[in-house]
Amino acid sequence: MAQRLIVVGGDAAGMAAASxxxxxxxxxxxxxxxxxxxxxxxxxxxxxPYWISGLVPDxxxxxxxxxETFRTDFDIDVRLRHEVTGIDLDRREVVARxxxxxxxxxxxxxxxxxxxxxxxxxPDWAHTDAGGVFGIQTLNDGAALRDxxxxxxxxRRAVVVxxxxxxxxMAEALIQRGLTVTLVEKAAQPMSxxxxxxxxxxxxxxxxxxxxxxxxxxxxxxxxRDGRVSAVVTAEGPIPTDVVVLGLGVRxxxxxxxxxxxxxxxxxxxxxxxxxxxPGVEDVWAAGDCVECLHRVSGMPVHIPLGTHANKQxxxxxxxxxxxxxxxxxxxxxxxxxxxELEVGRTGLRERDAAAAGFEFVSxxxxxxxxxxxxxxxxxxxxxxxxxxxSGRLLxxxxxxxSEAAKRIDTLAVALWNGxxxxxxxxxxxxxxxxxxxxxxxxxIAARKAVDALAALGR
Amino acid sequence: MAQRLIVVGGDAAGMAAASxxxxxxxxxxxxxxxxxxxxxxxxxxxxxPYWISGLVPDxxxxxxxxxETFRTDFDIDVRLRHEVTGIDLDRREVVARxxxxxxxxxxxxxxxxxxxxxxxxxPDWAHTDAGGVFGIQTLNDGAALRDxxxxxxxxRRAVVVxxxxxxxxMAEALIQRGLTVTLVEKAAQPMSxxxxxxxxxxxxxxxxxxxxxxxxxxxxxxxxRDGRVSAVVTAEGPIPTDVVVLGLGVRxxxxxxxxxxxxxxxxxxxxxxxxxxxPGVEDVWAAGDCVECLHRVSGMPVHIPLGTHANKQxxxxxxxxxxxxxxxxxxxxxxxxxxxELEVGRTGLRERDAAAAGFEFVSxxxxxxxxxxxxxxxxxxxxxxxxxxxSGRLLxxxxxxxSEAAKRIDTLAVALWNGxxxxxxxxxxxxxxxxxxxxxxxxxIAARKAVDALAALGR
Numbered sequence: 038m039a040q041r042l043i044v045v046g047g048d049a050a051g052m053a054a055a056s057x058x059x060x061x062x063x064x065x066x067x068x069x070x071x072x073x074x075x076x077x078x079x080x081x082x083x084x085x086p087y088w089i090s091g092l093v094p095d096x097x098x099x100x101x102x103x104x105e106t107f108r109t110d111f112d113i114d115v116r117l118r119h120e121v122t123g124i125d126l127d128r129r130e131v132v133a134r135x136x137x138x139x140x141x142x143x144x145x146x147x148x149x150x151x152x153x154x155x156x157x158x159x160p161d162w163a164h165t166d167a168g169g170v171f172g173i174q175t176l177n178d179g180a181a182l183r184d185x186x187x188x189x190x191x192x193r194r195a196v197v198v199x200x201x202x203x204x205x206x207m208a209e210a211l212i213q214r215g216l217t218v219t220l221v222e223k224a225a226q227p228m229s230x231x232x233x234x235x236x237x238x239x240x241x242x243x244x245x246x247x248x249x250x251x252x253x254x255x256x257x258x259x260x261x262r263d264g265r266v267s268a269v270v271t272a273e274g275p276i277p278t279d280v281v282v283l284g285l286g287v288r289x290x291x292x293x294x295x296x297x298x299x300x301x302x303x304x305x306x307x308x309x310x311x312x313x314x315x316p317g318v319e320d321v322w323a324a325g326d327c328v329e330c331l332h333r334v335s336g337m338p339v340h341i342p343l344g345t346h347a348n349k350q351x352x353x354x355x356x357x358x359x360x361x362x363x364x365x366x367x368x369x370x371x372x373x374x375x376x377x378e379l380e381v382g383r384t385g386l387r388e389r390d391a392a393a394a395g396f397e398f399v400s401x402x403x404x405x406x407x408x409x410x411x412x413x414x415x416x417x418x419x420x421x422x423x424x425x426x427x428s429g430r431l432l433x434x435x436x437x438x439x440s441e442a443a444k445r446i447d448t449l450a451v452a453l454w455n456g457x458x459x460x461x462x463x464x465x466x467x468x469x470x471x472x473x474x475x476x477x478x479x480x481x482i483a484a485r486k487a488v489d490a491l492a493a494l495g496r
Numbered sequence: 497m498a499q500r501l502i503v504v505g506g507d508a509a510g511m512a513a514a515s516x517x518x519x520x521x522x523x524x525x526x527x528x529x530x531x532x533x534x535x536x537x538x539x540x541x542x543x544x545p546y547w548i549s550g551l552v553p554d555x556x557x558x559x560x561x562x563x564e565t566f567r568t569d570f571d572i573d574v575r576l577r578h579e580v581t582g583i584d585l586d587r588r589e590v591v592a593r594x595x596x597x598x599x600x601x602x603x604x605x606x607x608x609x610x611x612x613x614x615x616x617x618x619p620d621w622a623h624t625d626a627g628g629v630f631g632i633q634t635l636n637d638g639a640a641l642r643d644x645x646x647x648x649x650x651x652r653r654a655v656v657v658x659x660x661x662x663x664x665x666m667a668e669a670l671i672q673r674g675l676t677v678t679l680v681e682k683a684a685q686p687m688s689x690x691x692x693x694x695x696x697x698x699x700x701x702x703x704x705x706x707x708x709x710x711x712x713x714x715x716x717x718x719x720x721r722d723g724r725v726s727a728v729v730t731a732e733g734p735i736p737t738d739v740v741v742l743g744l745g746v747r748x749x750x751x752x753x754x755x756x757x758x759x760x761x762x763x764x765x766x767x768x769x770x771x772x773x774x775p776g777v778e779d780v781w782a783a784g785d786c787v788e789c790l791h792r793v794s795g796m797p798v799h800i801p802l803g804t805h806a807n808k809q810x811x812x813x814x815x816x817x818x819x820x821x822x823x824x825x826x827x828x829x830x831x832x833x834x835x836x837e838l839e840v841g842r843t844g845l846r847e848r849d850a851a852a853a854g855f856e857f858v859s860x861x862x863x864x865x866x867x868x869x870x871x872x873x874x875x876x877x878x879x880x881x882x883x884x885x886x887s888g889r890l891l892x893x894x895x896x897x898x899s900e901a902a903k904r905i906d907t908l909a910v911a912l913w914n915g916x917x918x919x920x921x922x923x924x925x926x927x928x929x930x931x932x933x934x935x936x937x938x939x940x941i942a943a944r945k946a947v948d949a950l951a952a953l954g955r
Binding site for chain 2: 049343
């Protein structure tokens with residue numbers, strides 16, 4: 038008799054796991070049932086801001102694979118609009134509510150794949166009946182926001198609350214749609230994924246676009262008029278608006294796991310071993326935005342919800358469930374984004390992370406250009422490196438620049454991944470031609486500056 | 497009394513060495529004399545095609561640092577238009593001819609920096625009195641070609657001989673100036689710096705631009721009329737033209753070294769140790785396009801004339817001459833170029849190199865896109881990887897793509913530099929956001945495909 042894999046959550050991690058398991062075990066060996074409470078499988082949440090801006094015209098472009106593909110090509114019993122409400126580890130059963138048809142189903146499992154993702158952080162003040170307040174996690178969130186922006190009376194002003202990647206991307210999307218946009222950030226600066234000196238460059242670019250940035254300010258409530266949001270309330274007074282977008286980040290969606298007795302790690306997300314197995318809980322696996330993973334530089338568990346990790350982790354879990362062997366090697370915190378033409382990349386530790394991990398380090402900032410100075414389109418690029426002292430080992434890197442900047446972080450990410458020192462990095466054989474780099478690539482210039490900074494300390 | 501450093505050749509390598517030596521030793525300790533037979537110090541030869549095309553309007557933009565800067569800021573006695581004609585290692589003297597003023601000077605040295613660069617390969621048939629035949633190594637070459645292109649009667653047709661980087665870039669430059677361009681390549685295909693399957697993509701793009709590519713064809717002579725070149729002669733008949741550009745590559749400029757008894761390596765270039773010292777010849781150093789260096793993947797000495805290596809090597813030599821410590825770590829053959837919008841990157845070994853070095857390997861080609869498929873501007877990208885079997889160690893990589901492709905080679909170059917296996921590479925934490933990459937970056941997709949190919953062999 039076939040064994041049974043139940044997948045809880047049918048987005049990137051869950052469906053990657055399911056399809057990898059299927060590649061290795063056919064249906065006579067393994068039945069696969071995937072429960073997804075939403076309307077879609079495997080869509081690109083990261084693409085939503087570009088759909089809002091209109092750059093991506095059609096919602097369906099964001100759907101990587103539709104449920105029918107999983108059903109017919111992978112023989113996976115995908116059940117959309119089914120919310121798993123309970124997991125019984127002793128009886129090896131899940132209970133799911135049919136959100137569309139009503140009623141409840143109960144399914145036994147031999148193996149459980151927990152991939153519930155993350156839930157947006159929603160403060161108390163955001164729970165309101167007023168129209169015009171939007172999260173932006175799901176395609177339905179995006180659709181609701183788009184409808185609101187297009188319906189009469191047309192919103193003219195927007196407030197984005199939260200200045201992380203999604204907040205910044207949404208601020209850009211809304212200003213591109215012609216709204217007047219204010220971004221409110223509780224911390225001293227938005228874009229806290231990079232150090233403050235680098236974030237300043239991003240904030241400058243945002244202001245250049247016409248976005249009003251209000252940092253060091255908390256939203257404490259909403260005002261409404263005729264059932265529509267009319268302002269966000271702050272300690273510095275109300276900010277009038279016609280639409281509020283929440284970009285306050287996410288937390289791992291672990292309520293169900295906690296209730297079932299699946300242990301969490303110190304980050305608050307689910308702890309997994311290298312093969313994406315939940316340690317101490319037999320035949321339960323987890324992957325994606327609901328798990329924590331090893332930061333290879335700090336050695337600490339971290340929760341970094343990102344589609345690229347979810348896909349890799351799901352794949353690893355699925356290979357293992359399928360009887361193969363794969364491990365997830367951890368993360369180093371690489372991320373890229375853009376604010377219109379300004380590109381931002383980061384990898385490894387920021388200054389505060391490095392200090393928290395106990396490292397001593399130097400940090401240097403160097404200025405260079407994307408191309409040979411004389412080549413048309415050469416634009417400024419700022420590279421920041423953190424290097425451990427006295428070893429010179431790279432600990433983190435950040436890049437901000439006006440073109441061909443963001444993906445240069447990959448060069449630094451691979452150096453970091455391999456534990457290179459900044460001394461070693463000065464020798465790297467990187468591509469050189471005038472349209473692509475100065476004869477000393479910005480990465481090499483930055484490494485040389487870090488070497489000089491370490492030498493100046495006498496190490 | 498001060499010691500004396502004589503620099504033979506005042507371009508990138510020589511002047512980098514001179515200025516690094518000066519940073520560590522002042523003039524009371526070290527006199528520095530630099531002889532340069534040309535009119536300039538430290539110019540960007542790689543930029544010449546873009547000056548010819550008009551993209552870079554002004555010749556002086558290609559000059560990185562003028563002689564006056566070296567004289568005043570670095571206290572280096574730069575003597576332009578002085579060709580060193582002899583080196584006497586026993587008497588520790590060089591003899592130089594003053595090409596402008598006439599006469600000869602004789603200067604003693606304690607330390608010699610040999611940085612004569614490379615000389616363009618010029619076949620017998622190219623030695624002609626006819627006007628309209630140009631090399632493109634020096635700024636004066638470039639100026640002569642520009643004058644020819646602008647003078648009456650205006651050339652309408654061009655033949656570029658040689659399909660390496662410079663040949664391809666010159667073909668593009670000339671077609672951008674509105675000429676009818678034929679590129680003649682002796683080998684079966686131009687762009688032999690990448691494997692034939694990848695070169696085919698480049699040739700396709702060149703043809704798309706309107707460049708006529710004649711491969712597998714040798715030029716054997718020239719025809720002229722009224723003192724002007726009128727055709728190149730080939731086995732398949734003459735190709736009429738108004739201008740001929742030679743892009744046949746370069747060879748190390750070692751005549752002077754050979755005459756002086758400085759030993760050459762197996763590549764025909766000067767052999768140096770890790771500190772850029774000529775082994776067995778006291779106080780003689782060499783760097784730049786005249787030396788050979790270690791290929792870190794094949795372990796063999798190679799001659800790869802490229803500005804980025806020349807700058808690094810010169811710097812290393814200068815630090816050592818200055819009493820510091822630095823080594824040159826070798827190269828892995830990274831290079832990038834473009835043919836209009838088509839970008840090409842390569843690193844490590846091609847198939848023929850890997851076979852020649854005795855490696856067994858698999859090679860895979862994968863197709864992907866530069867950005868998330870749904871993001872505007874996503875363009876196809878082809879990545880080829882060579883991986884050793886059974887180890888899976890990356891041996892080489894090539895990328896051809898329509899945007900954001902060339903500099904992605906750096907990611908692979910750093911992986912190669914660190915000896916990563918393709919298995920390890922599938923785990924890399926690379927930057928992901930829809931404007932910059934699909935959720936599986938092209939590099940990761942390629943690595944996965946290589947892993948699959950190795951697995952299929954049963955390893």
